[in-house]
Every structure is written in C-alpha cells, then in structure tokens.
Amino acid sequence: MSALLNVEDLHVNVAEGKILKGLTLAINPGEVHAIMGPNGSGKSTLANLLAGRPGYQVQSGSVTFAGINLLELEPEERAHAGLFLAFQYPVEIPGVSNMEFLKASVDHTAAANDQEPLSTVDFMRRTKQVAADLDLDPEFLKRGVNEGFSGGEKKRNEILQMLLLAPKLAVLDETDSGLDIDALQTVAKGVNSFRSADNGVLMITHYQRLLDYIVPDVIHVLADGQIIRSGGAELALELEEKGYGWLTDQPA
Amino acid sequence: MSPSNPAPTQASKTAAPKGPERQSSDDAATDFMAQDYSAGFVTDVESDTIAPGLNEDVVRFISAKKGEPEWLLDWRLEAFAKWKAMTPPQWAHVNFPPIDYNAISYYSAPKSNADGPQSLDEVDPELIETYNKLGIPLHEHAMLAGVVGADRPNVAVDAVFDSVSIATTFKDKLAEAGVVFCPISEAVHSHPELVQQYLGSVVPQTDNYYAALNCAVFSDGSFVYIPKGVRCPMELSTYFRINAQNTGQFERTLIIAEEGSYVSYLEGCTAPMRDENQLHAAVVELVALTDAQIKYSTVQNWYPGDKDGKGGIYNFVTKRGLCGGARAKISWTQVETGSAITWKYPSVVLRGDDSVGEFYSVALTNNAQQADTGTKMIHLGNNTRSTIIAKGISAGRSNSSYRGLVRTSPTATGARNYTQCDSLLIGDTCGAHTFPYIESKNHDTIVEHEATTSTVSDEQLFLCQQRGIDTEKAVSMIVNGFCKDVFRELPMEFAVEAGKLLEVSLEGAVG
Numbered sequence A: 001m002s003a004l005l006n007v008e009d010l011h012v013n014v015a016e017g018k019i020l021k022g023l024t025l026a027i028n029p030g031e032v033h034a035i036m037g038p039n040g041s042g043k044s045t046l047a048n049l050l051a052g053r054p055g056y057q058v059q060s061g062s063v064t065f066a067g068i069n070l071l072e073l074e075p076e077e078r079a080h081a082g083l084f085l086a087f088q089y090p091v092e093i094p095g096v097s098n099m100e101f102l103k104a105s106v107d108h109t110a111a112a113n114d115q116e117p118l119s120t121v122d123f124m125r126r127t128k129q130v131a132a133d134l135d136l137d138p139e140f141l142k143r144g145v146n147e148g149f150s151g152g153e154k155k156r157n158e159i160l161q162m163l164l165l166a167p168k169l170a171v172l173d174e175t176d177s178g179l180d181i182d183a184l185q186t187v188a189k190g191v192n193s194f195r196s197a198d199n200g201v202l203m204i205t206h207y208q209r210l211l212d213y214i215v216p217d218v219i220h221v222l223a224d225g226q227i228i229r230s231g232g233a234e235l236a237l238e239l240e241e242k243g244y245g246w247l248t249d250q251p252a
Numbered sequence B: 001m002s003p004s005n006p007a008p009t010q011a012s013k014t015a016a017p018k019g020p021e022r023q024s025s026d027d028a029a030t031d032f033m034a035q036d037y038s039a040g041f042v043t044d045v046e047s048d049t050i051a052p053g054l055n056e057d058v059v060r061f062i063s064a065k066k067g068e069p070e071w072l073l074d075w076r077l078e079a080f081a082k083w084k085a086m087t088p089p090q091w092a093h094v095n096f097p098p099i100d101y102n103a104i105s106y107y108s109a110p111k112s113n114a115d116g117p118q119s120l121d122e123v124d125p126e127l128i129e130t131y132n133k134l135g136i137p138l139h140e141h142a143m144l145a146g147v148v149g150a151d152r153p154n155v156a157v158d159a160v161f162d163s164v165s166i167a168t169t170f171k172d173k174l175a176e177a178g179v180v181f182c183p184i185s186e187a188v189h190s191h192p193e194l195v196q197q198y199l200g201s202v203v204p205q206t207d208n209y210y211a212a213l214n215c216a217v218f219s220d221g222s223f224v225y226i227p228k229g230v231r232c233p234m235e236l237s238t239y240f241r242i243n244a245q246n247t248g249q250f251e252r253t254l255i256i257a258e259e260g261s262y263v264s265y266l267e268g269c270t271a272p273m274r275d276e277n278q279l280h281a282a283v284v285e286l287v288a289l290t291d292a293q294i295k296y297s298t299v300q301n302w303y304p305g306d307k308d309g310k311g312g313i314y315n316f317v318t319k320r321g322l323c324g325g326a327r328a329k330i331s332w333t334q335v336e337t338g339s340a341i342t343w344k345y346p347s348v349v350l351r352g353d354d355s356v357g358e359f360y361s362v363a364l365t366n367n368a369q370q371a372d373t374g375t376k377m378i379h380l381g382n383n384t385r386s387t388i389i390a391k392g393i394s395a396g397r398s399n400s401s402y403r404g405l406v407r408t409s410p411t412a413t414g415a416r417n418y419t420q421c422d423s424l425l426i427g428d429t430c431g432a433h434t435f436p437y438i439e440s441k442n443h444d445t446i447v448e449h450e451a452t453t454s455t456v457s458d459e460q461l462f463l464c465q466q467r468g469i470d471t472e473k474a475v476s477m478i479v480n481g482f483c484k485d486v487f488r489e490l491p492m493e494f495a496v497e498a499g500k501l502l503e504v505s506l507e508g509a510v511g
Helices: A043-051 A075-081 A098-112 A120-133 A151-165 A181-194 A208-212 A234-242 B009-014 B029-041 B056-065 B070-084 B125-133 B138-145 B153-177 B184-190 B192-198 B209-217 B238-243 B458-466 B471-482 B492-505
Strands: A005-014 A017-027 A032-036 A057-065 A083-086 A093-097 A169-173 A200-205 A218-223 A226-231 B180-183 B222-226 B252-257 B262-268 B283-288 B293-300 B314-323 B329-336 B341-344 B347-350 B356-365 B370-379 B385-394 B399-408 B416-425 B431-440 B446-455
Touching (some): A017 A057, A032 A043, A043 A057, A043 A169, A075 A083, A098 A120, A120 A151, A151 A181, A218 A234, B070 B209, B184 B252, B209 B314, B283 B329, B293 B492, B329 B341, B356 B370, B356 B399, B399 B416, B399 B446
Parallel strands (some): A032 A218, A083 A169, B252 B283, B314 B341, B370 B399
Antiparallel strands (some): A005 A017
C-alpha cells in the first residue's frame, strides 16, 4: 500500500531560523496519526507547510501527497487534491456568510476535480444536517465566516468544513485548544465520523486529552524539529505521566 | 489639452437657430420614441455638428436646436454668465490637468471618424474581454465601445426594434398611472409649468462650477413626475437603460414626487461605457413632497481609462434631493466603479419635519483611478433623520476619498444622523481617505460617526485558498461581503450585477 502522505527528511526555515530539521513521516490511508510535542517544537510549522502557507522555505527533503509532489502546488491546488487544514486560529471574514463561503469552497473543489457541483438545495440540506450533528445552530450558517464566533464555534466550524469537503487527509492544528469538554466531545465525534479506510488524519496537539476521544493509530513526539519517538496509543499515557522532559532530556 | 479655436467658426455656419422641429402631436408616445431613435440614426450628421468652443452663441444654438421656450434660453444664458465668473473647485482630493472648455464641443457631437475606433479590432482587447465577462451580448459591444458607425441600424437593428416595442409597453402602463417619464427636452414642451417651477430649485445655477456649466449647456436627460398618491407601477430602470444612450455629456435629470407618491429610479449600466467625451458634468434634482418617497440607484461604470488612467472619463456630477414636505424620504444608492475621476456627492436637504435622507455608497477604485465622493445631509426640519453608509475600496495605485457633510441647523430640533464610513485597502500602493464634516448648530441633535479601515489580509486569503478558493475569487467574495450593507439597498437584479461588476473591476488587483 502506498502512503497517503510521505514526508522525507524535511528541513524547513522561517525568517526566524530553522524549524524542521529532518522530519520523516508516513501516513497510510485509514490511519490517524497524532503529533505531540512541546511548544516551539515545529508542530504548527509542519501543518502550515503542508497547507502551503507563505513564509516557509523548504531547504531539503520531499513531501509526496497521494502520489504527487505537494511542494510544487499552490495552496488551493493542495486543497483541491484533498488536503485539508483545520486552523488553530480561524480568521474572520466579515460580511461573507458562512453558508456562502462553504458553498464557494465546495463548488470550487468540485469544479477543480471535474465533478458536478451539488445543487443548492442538496448542499443546504447537507450543510444543515452536518451543522446539527455538530450542535451548531442553523442561524450560525447565516453569520459572517467566524465573525463573532466563540472559540468553540470556530473549531466546530472547521470540522463542519472538513466534513463537507471530505478531504483525503485532514490536518488538525491544535483543534482541541480552547475547547471545553462538551465541545471537545462534539469535535471528536465529528472527526471519528470522518475516519474511513480511504482517508487519513494528522492531529497536532499539545495535550493528551484529545486522544481520549480520538484514538490515534500512531503517536509521534516532535522535539526540536525532529520526530524523536513514535509509538501506539499507549505512548500518550506515558507522556501524560512523565512529561516531554522524559524524552527530550535524553538523546533521541 | 490641445489649444483649440476659441471661436466656433463651424458653428457660425451650421448653428443658425432653427425653429422648433418637434411634432405638434403629443398623443402618440411611439412617435417621439421613434423620433428620438431616428435622431440618432438618420439625422444629417453634418447639421448636428458644432465646432468646439463655448460662448453665448453656442448656448443659443443648443436651445434653438431643442426649440426651447424663451424662459429656458434666458435661464441658460444667465447660468452661462454666472459660470464665466466662477472657478473650478480645488478642494477635492483628485489631480488632473486643467480642462480647456473651449476644446469641447457642446452639442451632440458625433464621434469623429478620425478619432474613434473603426472596428472592434481597434478597441482595447481588455474592454472586449470585460464585456464578455459581464455577459454583454456581442452585438452591443461595438456600440458600448464607441466604434464608429456602430450606432447605425445595420449594427444594432434588433436592439432598436426591441427597445421601441418594450418602451411603448412601459409607456402605456405608466400613462395609465398618470406617471410622466420622458426626456427632459420633451418635458420642456409637454409639461413646461413643472419644468419651469422645479428646474434649478434644488441645485441652483451657481451651486458649483460644473453645475453652472451644466445649466448653460445641458444636453438631455430624464424627467419624471409622479402624481399625488401614486406608487409608480414599475422601477424606472429597464426603460431607462434602453434609452440611456446619447444623453450626452451634460445630462440633466429632474424627478418630482408629489404628496404621498413613490418612485424607484435606477440609472446606469454595469457595462464599461466608452465615450469620446472626457468630461461628464451631470445634474440630477429630486423633489419629494409630503409623505413622498424617491429611491434613486446608480451603477456607474464609465470607462476608467487604461492602466495609467489615460482616456478615462471625468465624472463631475451634482446630485441633490429636496425633502420638501413632512415625512418625505429620499434614498441615494450608488455603486461607483468606473471613470478615471469621480467627483460626486449625492445629497439630501431635509426641509420637511420628520423627513428622512439616506446615502448608501460603494466606490471602488483600481489602477490609477481617483474618486472623491460622499454626501451632504442638510437637516433643516424638526426630527429629521439621515443615514450614511459609505464603503470605499481601493486597489492598485488608486485613491478613494469619502467626503461628507452633516449639518443640523438651529431649526432642526431632534435631528439624528448616523454615519458609517468603511475603507478597504487591497495591496499597499493605494490610498483611502476620509473627510467628514459635521456642523451642528442645534444642541438637541444626535450625530454619530463611525469609521473603519481594513485590508484584505493574507490570513483571510490563505483561509480561502486552503478551502480551494483561488485568490481572485476570494478577494471578490471578501469585497462583496464588505459591501453587503449597500448591495441590499439595490434592486435585486442589480445587486447581482453589481457583485459581478466588482469582481471584474478588481481582476488582477491581487497576486
């Protein structure tokens, strides 16, 4: 089986310096991976780099996504290819209704993949259903994108977008941060319903808490730009008990 | 500007005042419609030519051509005398070389065969591309682009037949309601008492330099009269869009809404219209009497010139409404995307107690365009209310300014104004400026002013891209969201067109 995402010996710089220093990672279809690590270890850099955010320079290494060289693609082309990033801090777009934004997103993605767009009626029906599953009031679809949303609403809105776009790989960048326990369970329910044999999930998190609700197949510990340890779900418990110091204090 | 012959020598040959040429019968609306069109197609072009230059003879010539009554000629001459003593306003935040008023031809100058594009092949391909994007039928391209001969029937024959029949249907329906809607040159003959009473009553001759010029040499425009208690049975838009051609560069419009009447009027066109006349100085006057309502919407997309602004239209317009009676209401809604320079302040004089003035504006500038636009709300009556929502969008190297005056006079007890003025910047080479003036002369008034400046942020664009939406579409979506408060004031079909128009106008603004 060929990997959905293959990151090989990736070195990445930002203006402030070197962030990723030889990161290697492979995610197969059907797998959920979690990347944990202390602040500043490069977790969000990896997420942003995969999505194509400007400002990240690849020094060496490669990223293959669904068999194509991801690094050559524009951000929207990566999205069209099926790569989704749930943002850590979703930005507001005042005046553009959430529904309008979602429709544009789904339509553009369908068009780029030579698919027929959903009819407006079908789209709205589906969107309302998914929103209800995420405990989002239908009124919220009429509001501006993330405009005046609470932290929990913003994160649930990201999951809503993920479910509607049905990407091949969803990268969740600290989706659990700022969520109370009820919202966390709702988000986890959404992600778990998304899991299938065909797609993959890459969760970036600081806390073990999320992994109680979304049980990963593989956990990686990222420190100083490299994955220093990988293991099964049990690794999270060990980390919870001993802290990152347990791993970072000894040579990888 | 090239120096020109100060004396209209050619005019002296052809400008001999002729007697009234109008048909005496005013029963057949179709007749004058047909006549209006035939005037554009069949009339001997030579006899309609007047050489560039401006003097009293030219004013007399224009008046005579239209067979105007003595009082109107006198009014024009009076305005001309006053104009000569005036100087162009310098306060606007716009730059352009001085205009040589003697280099302009003042009577329906036909497009010069030497200067105009000879065929669509000679028209700026980007303009044609824009027509395609806006979905404008091919047979209208040449006409809009000002191709020489394109207004002759062999090119636009279908359009002409269609519009005459449609216009006739409208005309019947309007006549049934007692609504008068005709060219102002026609109204001068059919309703002289109304024209004489109201012409210049809202915008006085000496209001400003360009208005004075318009009074002296106005070409044509629309006249609307809504009788007491009548709700105009249709939006005066489609009809106007068909008829809007050839109103000339000094357009004059007068709308009178009698007690308790209502009318919604829409001028303009989303298509970027080319015109050989660089200067456009229109005057629009609205009169709303007790309990009457006038809603006036504009979509202005005159040719903005090339990327450096060369060849673009100067749109120097005076628009003002008078709420003459209690509870009258006037709303201006404008979407300004065209012209090299826009200088325009649709205003409302709130004289009647409890009268209401509204101004909703979107002004978009790109490339080298300059816009200095806003409004004036003059509160005279008690408990008068006004709302101003102005959205400025700047891209490229353009400059967009909001200039607004809210004045509450000592007689305007209980007056209220709310102003919201938002600027959106796209890129880092454009400018947005706000010049709000507030003059409150009555303690018992409330005037609120809110202003914001924002940019289309990289973060927003990246969010859109990550969701599969390319930057150009993203910008258009964000800009449309920014303008939503104004677009919802537009008639439905125009709101959609306006959105599309912004998208096309902003192409290439990012990335």
